[in-house]
Amino acid sequence: MRFALITVVVTTLLLAASPRASAADFGLIDQHGQFHHLYRYRNVETVAVLTFSYQDAESLVAARQFANACDQAEPSQLACLLLNASDSADEIRNQAESPGNLPVLIDGSQTVAGTLGFTRLGELVTLDPASVDFKDAAITGFEAPEQGTAIDFHFLAALDERGISYQDDIAPLLQRRCAYCHIENGLAPWAMNRHIMVMGWSPMMREVLITRRMPPGQIDNAVGNWQQTHELSDAEMAMLIAWIDRGAPNDGSEDPLLVPPAPMEDWPLGEPDLIVDVPEQQIPATGNVDFLVEKVALDLTEDRWLRAISYKVGDRSVLHSLLVYAVEESVTEADPDALISGDNAQYISVYVPGEHSDQFGDDTGFLLSADRDLAFKLRYLTSGRETVDRSQIGLYFHDEAPARQLRTIMLEKPELNIPANTANHIETLRSEPLTQDARLESYSPHAHSRGKSMNLTATYPDGRQESLINVANFNYNWQLDYRTASEKLLPAGTVLTAETVYDNSSSNPFNADPDQTLDASYSDQSEMFVHFVRISESLRGAARTP
Known part of the structure; x- marks a missing residue:
């Protein structure tokens, strides 16, 4: 067993006249893409943060000494972080290794350095993550330089x-x-x-x-x-x-x-080809409203190619998110989990506040078969007053078949077993190889309150791997859809791997019951592993080399 070489003396700090008067909570991403939130370290007695720069020899030496001293401490007593507010993000990420392999927090805006009251490189602060405030603590085996290089707060x-x-x-x-x-x-x-x-x-x-x-x-x-x-x-x-x-x-x-904003148009894309009423929902004034799943008949007379969806929200003060699925008419599952499972449903789109339409590419469409209805997964937040939400969605169709078909790879685990009091439980799932060249269109990961981070990785036919997206600071309050800003081609044979990290511990500020072992369900009392990856493929099936 390693014994702690950290001596902690906690005193009440009189900070009223200090530049460190405010609470010290912060969040930053590190050189490996992992997000660090001070509050999530609250099962550790002390968090120590040292400033350094790869371009400053003295602070780099101090960082190595700091890492050596930290290595001797018990993990439950001390967590050590390096803060770099001087080098560019690319410079930090391109380093082969960090001193002692410690996390290097990338403070590109220099706002965390300012919040923690740093003025020089090689400077140390110690923090109490439980109170997200400063504390006095001495680390045996480490002494910060007396006069380090001043940090250039260029902003x-x-x-x-x-x-x-x-x-x-x-x-x-x-x-x-x-x-x-x-x-x-x-x-x-x-x-x-x-x-x-x-x-x-x-x-x-x-x-x-x-x-x-x-x-x-x-x-x-x-x-x-x-x-x-x-x-x-x-x-x-x-x-x-x-x-x-x-x-x-x-x-x-x-x-x-x-100056009031311009009135929002009911249908910003113009009058829809088909308007679908979302079943109205009675929302109480207070309390928690669990996820709701509803099915609505479409009664299409023929297959149609969907090119866009618009959302006309009835009460924007309560509608948190609305997921839209295509489901076979014959599916009459009373179980909401089964109704929107990958076996029965195809994910189409999601509404979140601030987004009013989901337009596919001009050459791309989603095939909405005549034998399909729609299913909605709804989440509401209470607003302090009783209300009724009467939302609608507008469907826009292509006049003829487009060049490319939109489809969703739904990476879903219908069964989960997330242990209680576990801070970093990892679940992964791989797709089947793509049968033809495809274009990545969007990515929408979903979890509930224990979801901590998500990522999607492509493994190409030649064995090369590429990280496609890293949602390092997932927040279940925002079930977002990330759309590509430039064309990203995935060759036939590509395998996609989705990963979700769950924090089912007391350090998770959103976790109401860390003693609960979690299974999979649409209910927010359980958890979910779902990654919606929208791709488009040529309807002619012609392979293209990216």
Whole structure:
């Protein structure tokens, strides 16, 4: 057994006049694409973070000494992280190894370094993950350099030089990145419709930005080329955090957020060829509403090629997500799990707040056979008032058969056994080899509250492997569909491997009962392993070499 060489002395810190006055919670991705959230380390007594740069010899030596000292500690007592706010993300990822193989957190916006009060390389802070705050702790065997190289906070220097304008910088950024959900009577808990609202909520904004809980759906941007990732750029993050830290001021007499957005069209793609009513749902004022599954008859007289779907939401303040499946008319399963299983249903599309239409490629269509009905998987959040949701979807058809057929590879495990009190339970599933060349169109992973991360890997016929997407910080509140931003071809013979990591421990802030062993079910009281991979294939079956 290794014995801890860490001596921890915890004191009450008087931080009111310190730059470290705020709580220290944060979230960052590391050089391997793994997401680290301080709060999820709360089963460890102390988290130690050291700043360093690969370009700074003194801090690199300190990082190696730090890693050696950390290696002697019991894992339950100490977790060690390196923070790099100086080198580019590519420089960090391209290093063959890190000091002591410790996680190197990539702080491209330098906002976590600022939040933790770092000013120099080789500087150490110790944190209490349970309270997500600072603590005094000494690590035996390590002593930080007395005077390390000053960190070049280049974003802050540039912002100090040019200033930050609420009128010209902040309000447009919020309108572009946030206000599509934070609207009156929307799903978000408050509306970004005036400066005073933003200023009042700015401490909470800072917290959810630093921990990467907002904007939703962020992925590892080093993997693949995807639309709808919602993430702020490093420059945008630095500017928004700096503006909040300076008191969220308004520099003008006008308030751009007071200008109401243009009224949303019922059908932004034009009048649908077919409008389908989603069964209305009575939503209570409070409490938890479990996932609902409904089936609706289509009564098509012939096969049709679907080219797009639009969503007309009845009550945007409660509808969290809506998944659409094509299911055979003959399927009358009373069991909701069976109704939307891969054996009975084909996934078509998903609605989440901020998205109103799902258009396939101009040359691509989904074959909606005449013997198919639709099934919906619905999730609602309560809003403090009773309401009835009456949503509709609009279907748009091609006039003739397109060149390519859209189909979904549904990588699903109908049976799961996720042990209780387990922080990193991994499940994987491989597809059958592709029978012809295909174009990757979109990826939508699904899990419930224990889902922690998701990824999809392609193994090509020559044995080469490529990571296609890494949802490193999965949040079950956002069942998103990631669409490719550039053409990605998958040759015939490619095998796709989906992975979900589950956190069924008390360190998971979304886990209501870590003592429960979990099986698979559509209910949010259980778990699910589903990865929807939409591809398109030539209807002529002609192979193309990528």
